[in-house]
Amino acid sequence: MPAVELAPPHEIHSLYSHHHGWLYGWLRKRLGCSDNAADLAHDTYLRVLVSGRTPPPDQSRAHLMQIAKGLVVDQHRRRVIEQAYLEMLVHQPPALAPSVEERALVLEALTRIDAALDALAPKVRETFLLSQFDGLTYSAIAEQLGIAVATVRKHMLKAVTACFAVLGGDTH
Template identity: 55%
Template structure:
């Protein structure tokens, strides 16, 4: 096989040698064979997308590192989905969103949750005080003991993050 296929050979060898182990490890973490299979697959996809050509002396450590991040994302997504389903469980039947609409809403909620998680803590707090608690910027500044201009800067940063999600 030509040298340009060396990375594919490395990935193939890594997959052949460690996929079964990774799947078993994930199944133990998740307690679910289907999710474990999906995340094992996603781990190798993420590795291929990284365009790495060397996997070090401890390939299982690398795979575990990637898989742990995917597991955390999986659990976060489950938390968001559970909260959404709890919120709509009390709606009367005619007002319940269709499965297609639910999927679209969940995807938007996943993106919003990731955006909020990516904000600095103070920016996130200020943004949530304004958007969820309905506080005016001056009230937020007083509550947090900061200046009005600082609140405005944080809100600008949060709005820019919102625009990036859209």
């Protein structure tokens, strides 16, 4: 694994001291929660630090806001996934309920799969979702999307390979 090249500490300090209050306020207003705002402001600066690059002074706020918006979206997506998973668990008999550790592992896996699917081309993602969640056959998917069954197969292979890869599986 390659070493992480951190941004110079003095640049991070300057960026933080000039913009942290503004970023925290912006996040607090957007999220309505000071704790979540503090966490995401911290994560924003951590991303800048780990990226090894700091923005030019005239682009600092735009850069920080772009990172923070992405983190807000990620947090929202994770919460939607978590809520859907927890609602599914309500219907499980108590004897089959997973432990706290198992729930955390499943949520992490679901979040990674969601990110992998989001990175796919829209048609590939839609093909996968129609197959796995709507239960459509490849022929029905091909008809609905106006593509060949062979294309459905290729899309499914791409989607399944992407999901398998984020779960640590070897595709070869």
